[in-house]
Amino acid sequence: MTAPDHILLLAGTFEARQLAERLSSTFPGLHLTVSFAGVVRDLPDLGVPTRIGGFGGTAGLAKFLEDESVTLVIDATHPFAAQMSRNAFEACSNCRLPLLRLERPAWKPLEEDRWEPVVSIEDAVSALPSASRAFLAVGRKEISRFYPRSDIFGVARMIEPPRQPLPPQWELVLARPSSSAQEEMSLLRTRGITHLVAKNSGGERSYAKIEAARRLGLPVIMIDRPKLPRTKTSTTVADTVEKIRIVLASNRS
Ligand code: NAP
Numbered sequence: 401m402t403a404p405d406h407i408l409l410l411a412g413t414f415e416a417r418q419l420a421e422r423l424s425s426t427f428p429g430l431h432l433t434v435s436f437a438g439v440v441r442d443l444p445d446l447g448v449p450t451r452i453g454g455f456g457g458t459a460g461l462a463k464f465l466e467d468e469s470v471t472l473v474i475d476a477t478h479p480f481a482a483q484m485s486r487n488a489f490e491a492c493s494n495c496r497l498p499l500l501r502l503e504r505p506a507w508k509p510l511e512e513d514r515w516e517p518v519v520s521i522e523d524a525v526s527a528l529p530s531a532s533r534a535f536l537a538v539g540r541k542e543i544s545r546f547y548p549r550s551d552i553f554g555v556a557r558m559i560e561p562p563r564q565p566l567p568p569q570w571e572l573v574l575a576r577p578s579s580s581a582q583e584e585m586s587l588l589r590t591r592g593i594t595h596l597v598a599k600n601s602g603g604e605r606s607y608a609k610i611e612a613a614r615r616l617g618l619p620v621i622m623i624d625r626p627k628l629p630r631t632k633t634s635t636t637v638a639d640t641v642e643k644i645r646i647v648l649a650s651n652r653s
Contacts, residue, residue, distance in 0.1 A: 405471045405648050406431040408464075410488060412439075414605055415502055416476035418637045420446045426641055427648070433468065437484070440559055461491040472647050474640065475631075476502040480539075480599050482626040489629040498647050501633040502640045504602040506625060507610060514619045521545050524597050527621045528552055535593045537577070537609055538623070546597075555591050577606040584612035597621045 409420055411434050420434050424447065436443055438452040455461040465473070475488045485501070492499040509515045518524045521542045528534050530551045536543060540562040546554055547567055556566060557573040566572050571591065578584050588596070588609075596613045600622050613620050634640040 403469060404429060404431045405651055406433065406469055407472045407474060407644070408468070408470045409434045409474045410477050410484060411436050412477045412481060412484075413502075413504075414603070415504060415637055417444055417446060419474065419476055419502060419640055420448055422637055422641050423644070424448055427644075430648075433470075437481075455487070458487045458490045458494070461487050462494050465491060465495045465497060470497065471651055472644065473497055473499045474502060474644070475499060476640075479503055479506070479601060479625045482628060485628045489631055499631050500640060500643050500647070501628075501631050502637065503633050503635060505635050506600045506602045507607065507622075509622075510614065513610075513614050514617065515622045516619055517622050517624055519624050521623060524621045524623050525549060528595055528597070532594045533592050534595045534597055535588055535591065535609070537596065537598045537606070539599070555593065577609060579605060579608050581608045581611040581615065584609045585616055588612055588616060588618065593618065595619050595621060597623070599623045600625055 407423065407430060409416060409432060411417065420432065423430060423432055432448050434446055434448055434450045436450065436452045437454065455464050473488055473492050475485050477484045488499060516527055518527055521538065522545065525546055528549060533553045536546055536554050536556045540558045540560055543556050543558065543562045544564045550567065554566065554570040555573060556570065557575055557577065559576055561572065561574060596609060596618055598609065598620060610620065632643065634643055
């Protein structure tokens, strides 16, 4: 009897949670391990074996893949989690394992949008004009790069507090993004925001702020996604499940 397939699902997105649920119901008996970085505390209980924390770079991940007899890796991390995606690509290449990526499409500007695209956090920091009041929707890892801009006022929203506290006169909003454009407009209005800084994460769950900026006519400094190694990629959970079905069938043949 051959061992069941073992899928390692690199998580950290809403789509990864949905995929974990779909895989359990679509392929009963499948050996599935979901992996979280462990950055946020309130992790969902997906009802499947879960591990938390880094692997220890590419070498650590390759060791995990071998030790655990993983047969397929799904990279469903956030589009800006570039290090993990690169490590997954290299480890799978080294171990000759199939890798599928699940990546939601990037947002595209509408005609009324006032986007200023930039390719990096550094460029976003420089793009803010002096004396601007910026809503910085960039996350706890990147926020400190904006701290040297003592000539601006920043409002930062994130789920967990940043390691280095915000400059004293800035404001920290500890919350998940609202799904209501009205609520986001009210947040931007009450703080007198003049610029929104956002990563092009894609998806619906954090889009309300982009819609709010559009309705208020505010400029958006939009940070492009990092370039990742080319690999087989799906943009939806349903398509990923179908691609997984093909890989599992070919592993059996
Ligand atoms: P990153 O810079 O690409 O990864 C940094 C390190 O964290 C990786 O090298 C790896 O450590 C560990 N790691 C990341 N994802 C992991 C996972 N799913 N399982 C186990 N270890 C993981 O990632 P990040 O930007 O810090 O994001 C961390 C997590 O938050 C990711 O799972 C991502 O999907 C999620 N997230 C990120 C963003 C964002 O904007 N970056 C937004 C929402 C959610 P080792 O090298 O030790 O293996």
